[in-house]
Amino acid sequence: MKCSTALKRLVDWDKKGRQFFTTADLAKIFHDDSPRAFKAGLQRMVAQEILRRPVRGVYYFALSQTRSDDSIEQIARALRRGEYNYVSLESALSEYGAI
Numbered sequence: 001m002k003c004s005t006a007l008k009r010l011v012d013w014d015k016k017g018r019q020f021f022t023t024a025d026l027a028k029i030f031h032d033d034s035p036r037a038f039k040a041g042l043q044r045m046v047a048q049e050i051l052r053r054p055v056r057g058v059y060y061f062a063l064s065q066t067r068s069d070d071s072i073e074q075i076a077r078a079l080r081r082g083e084y085n086y087v088s089l090e091s092a093l094s095e096y097g098a099i
Contacts, residue, residue, distance in 0.1 A: 001033050001041035007050065010061050019064040020071075020078045023057050055079070 009029050013021075021029070023042075030038055042059070045051040051059045058078045060071075076085055093099045 001030050001037060003044070003048070003050070006030065006041065006045060007063070010050070010063070011065075014061055014064045014066060017066060019061045019066065020074045021059050021061070022078050022081070023059070025078075026059060 013019075013029070026042065027038060030041065033041060042051070046053060046059075049062055052062045053059055054071075054075055058075055073085075073087065087095075090099070
């Protein structure tokens with residue numbers, strides 16, 4: 001995958017409000033690459049700090065123009081996509097400064 005092509009695709013997803021991707025998500029975005037080229041491209045983008053890896057299997061688009069404060073929730077959503085996720089009452093109250 002070329003760096004310019006990868007940046008263009010990631011910027012398009014960033015405009016849609018998506019900054020966190022699983023490895024499977026990125027494989028769908030860069031579907032035209034062979035598995036070996038895809039893996040090498042991911043390593044190259046992490047080395048160039050285009051993507052950051054907060055946890056195993058989840059990547060963050062570091063050049064994102066839309067910043068959000070709920071990154072931990074987005075990481076949890078990416079890890080558990082398709083399952084029910086919730087923010088506990090204690091976490092929500094702490095976030096809003098009630099406790």
